[in-house]
Amino acid sequence: xxxxxxxxxxxxxxxxxxxxxxxxxxxxxxxxxxxxxxxxxxxxxxxxxxxxxxxxxxxxxxxxxxxxxxxxxxxxxxxxxxxxxxxxxxxxxxxxxxxxxxxxxxxxxxxxxxxxxxxxxxxxxxxxxxxxxxxxxxxxxxxxxxxxxxxxxxxxxxxxxxxxxxxxxxxxxxxxxxxxxxxxxxxxxxxxxxxxxxxxxxxxxxxxxxxxxxxxxxxxxxxxxxxxxxxxxxxxxxxxxxxxxxxxxxxxxxxxxxxxxxxxxxxxxxxxxxxxxxxxxxxxxxxxxxxxxxxxxxxxxxxxxxxxxxxxxxxxxxxxxxxxxxxxxxxxxxxxxxxxxxxxxxxxxxxxxxxxxxxxxxxxxxxxxxxxxxxxxxxxxxxxxxxxxxxxxxxxxxxxxxxxxxxxxxxxxxxxxxxxxxxxxxxxxxxxxxxxxxxxxxxxxxxxxxxxxxxxxxxxxxxxxxxxxxxxxxxxxxxxxxxxxxxxxxxxxxxxxxxxxxxxxxxxxxxxxxxxxxxxxxxxxxxxxxxx
Numbered sequence: 245x246x247x248x249x250x251x252x253x254x255x256x257x258x259x260x261x262x263x264x265x266x267x268x269x270x271x272x273x274x275x276x277x278x279x280x281x282x283x284x285x286x287x288x289x290x291x292x293x294x295x296x297x298x299x300x301x302x303x304x305x306x307x308x309x310x311x312x313x314x315x316x317x318x319x320x321x322x323x324x325x326x327x328x329x330x331x332x333x334x335x336x337x338x339x340x341x342x343x344x345x346x347x348x349x350x351x352x353x354x355x356x357x358x359x360x361x362x363x364x365x366x367x368x369x370x371x372x373x374x375x376x377x378x379x380x381x382x383x384x385x386x387x388x389x390x391x392x393x394x395x396x397x398x399x400x401x402x403x404x405x406x407x408x409x410x411x412x413x414x415x416x417x418x419x420x421x422x423x424x425x426x427x428x429x430x431x432x433x434x435x436x437x438x439x440x441x442x443x444x445x446x447x448x449x450x451x452x453x454x455x456x457x458x459x460x461x462x463x464x465x466x467x468x469x470x471x472x473x474x475x476x477x478x479x480x481x482x483x484x485x486x487x488x489x490x491x492x493x494x495x496x497x498x499x500x501x502x503x504x505x506x507x508x509x510x511x512x513x514x515x516x517x518x519x520x521x522x523x524x525x526x527x528x529x530x531x532x533x534x535x536x537x538x539x540x541x542x543x544x545x546x547x548x549x550x551x552x553x554x555x556x557x558x559x560x561x562x563x564x565x566x567x568x569x570x571x572x573x574x575x576x577x578x579x580x581x582x583x584x585x586x587x588x589x590x591x592x593x594x595x596x597x598x599x600x601x602x603x604x605x606x607x608x609x610x611x612x613x614x615x616x617x618x619x620x621x622x623x624x625x626x627x628x629x630x631x632x633x634x635x636x637x638x639x640x641x642x643x644x645x646x647x648x649x650x651x652x653x654x655x656x657x658x659x660x661x662x663x664x665x666x667x668x669x670x671x672x673x674x675x676x677x678x679x680x681x682x683x684x685x686x687x688x689x690x691x692x693x694x695x696x697x698x699x700x701x702x703x704x705x706x707x708x709x710x711x712x713x714x715x716x717x718x719x720x721x722x723x724x725x726x727x728x729x730x731x732x733x734x735x736x737x738x739x740x741x742x743x744x745x746x747x748x749x750x751x752x753x754x755x756x757x758x759x760x761x762x763x764x765x766x767x768x769x770x771x772x773x774x775x776x
Contacts, residue, residue: 305732333739334592340602340746341419344426347753348760352421352626358767359623366774373437373616381613382624395495395548395680398640399660401591402650407566408573410641412591417633420601421626426749429622429756430454431607432615445611446694447604448477448701451748458755469748473701476604476744479737480698481711483605485718486737488691493518493722496684499662499677501723511723519720521685526692526712544682545636551675552639554668559646566645596739599632603738604745608694619756619763688719 314332330338345352361367363379401409427447434453435445455469493515501508556563574587600606606625613621640661644650649664665672692715699711766772 305736308736309732330589333742334589336742336746337416337592337596337602337739340742340749341416341423343750344753345419345422347757348422348425350422351425351623351760352418352630355623355764356627356630359627361774362620362624363627367617367620367772369616370614373614381610381621382627395640395661395676395683398637399644399650401595402641402644403660406573406587407569407641407645408571408575408587409591410570410638411574412588413595413633413637413641416592416595416601417599417629417637420595420599420629420633423601423746424599424606424628425622425626426753426756427602427604427607427622427745428610428625429618429759430749430752431611432613432618432621433756433759435611443612444697444700446480446608446697447745447748448473448480448698449611450607450752451476451744454752454755455748458752465751472744472748476741476748477698477701479741479744480605480608481695481702483603483737483741484691484695484698484715487734488605488694488738489688489715489718490722490737491734492684492688492691493719496680497723498659499673499680502659502662503674503677507723512720515720515723518685518688518722519716522688522692522719523712523716525689526696526715544679544686545631548679548683549636549639551665551668551672551679552643555643555646555664556639558668562646563642566642569645570641595629595633595637596742599629600738601629602746603741605691605694605741608697609690617763619760 315330363382365379398410398413401413430450431445431447434450435443436449437443451469452473453469455472456466459465459469496518497507497511497514500514501511507514574591596602606628610621610625613624615621643664644660647664647667649660649667652663662673662676665676692712695715696708696711699707
């Protein structure tokens with residue numbers, strides 16, 4: 245029987261997987277070099293290098309997009325007479341979010357107040373296993389989600405799907421709360437804790453050990469669970485380099501370059517600055533990351549929301565019309581947006597990219613929380629989509645809609661939000677630049693931790709430092725990737741995590757049902773007194 249928060253020294257270090265991990269890094273290096281040789285050249289060496297970097301990502305995107313975004317036929321004919329479909333990844337996200345919401349009887353509504361009390365520290369016990377408090381775990385996970393996905397991602401969603409895409413972001417966030425509850429509860433249930441208190445947890449652990457517990461250690465299903473765990477760990481490494489690194493560094497550079505002409509001419513200089521700062525933090529591990537993000541994220545969230553509220557309150561009479569526009573265009577979109585299916589897909593993809601519900605990444609952070617109650621930590625985690633999407637993304641959406649920024653700016657992403665901020669005062673984009681850099685940096689360092697844990701799972705402790713080096717170098721070259729290629733690659737690398745995670749959770753969810761009933765019973769019967 246597998247117990248909660250097992251303490252052991254023997255973390256998962258199979259020699260075969262170590263070789264596969266090293267082979268993967270070698271293949272990426274060789275492939276990048278090969279692609280770079282094919283890249284077009286320009287007059288200057290720096291320009292040539294930048295073109296080569298962008299070309300690498302263009303080639304990779306061309307290969308990956310047909311696989312990740314293969315359309316599942318919906319047997320609905322669009323305005324152009326063509327059969328409509330939903331990308332496979334979006335279909336998987338919908339199945340997972342709806343299934344777990346129904347399975348746990350919308351626990352996101354029933355236990356929302358209790359989750360707030362847990363975050364406030366009313367149930368904290370210093371002697372519980374783990375490395376950081378529940379609040380720090382929430383802040384670390386939020387630092388990976390509340391970031392450019394809220395600032396630039398909302399603008400991208402509205403560019404692709406119009407205002408109606410925001411409605412589908414809300415729907416994904418609401419149902420995604422139960423998804424976060426499920427995956428983060430499992431993260432604590434099956435985490436490994438070493439003698440020194442070091443924690444290794446997340447989908448790569450619960451997919452392997454959960455399948456072994458439910459179906460038996462020597463069964464084909466246990467082998468399937470091991471396959472899913474290895475596949476997920478590889479995807480986390482790629483996701484940390486993509487959406488957790490490339491997108492953050494690239495999009496923050498776009499805004500900084502507008503304010504500082506020096507960086508516009510030398511993107512590598514900005515990348516070097518981010519890489520140096522990133523390296524200074526991630527060497528310290530999750531404790532330092534938790535200490536920094538627990539202070540940085542709340543302050544930046546408040547600051548960013550105040551600016552958005554300034555736009556909203558200044559134009560309060562327009563807000564009702566904006567909500568009407570969001571709801572109406574969610575089901576009757578304007579011509580050119582590809583119909584309801586297209587709007588829904590745009591909203592769901594950007595919501596998943598923003599709040600990461602279903603991707604399993606937050607479970608890695610929450611597995612380090614100081615608690616012996618897996619269900620309690622799952623309830624803390626379900627606040628993330630609420631804060632990230634229903635609050636912060638809505639603020640951004642209203643600010644953009646009120647100012648019509650999505651119709652005024654030709655460039656996509658962060659430039660749209662910057663235009664909206666400029667309507668308050670010409671200097672506001674400078675303050676947005678500060679917020680963007682902080683958001684990007686906090687997201688970047690949190691995703692470095694996710695990738696680090698995946699590297700440790702695959703290759704043991706010796707794989708951690710090589711991963712950190714690759715991660716830091718990736719942050720350095722990210723500003724040289726074109727906007728379109730950066731968004732596409734980041735989206736692929738992040739969303740692909742949902743495949744092994746949701747598929748595995750659909751098999752494992754009965755293991756959590758009894759624990760959830762027991763926890764709620766103990767809470768409601770007074771067996772769980774508050775400590776503060």
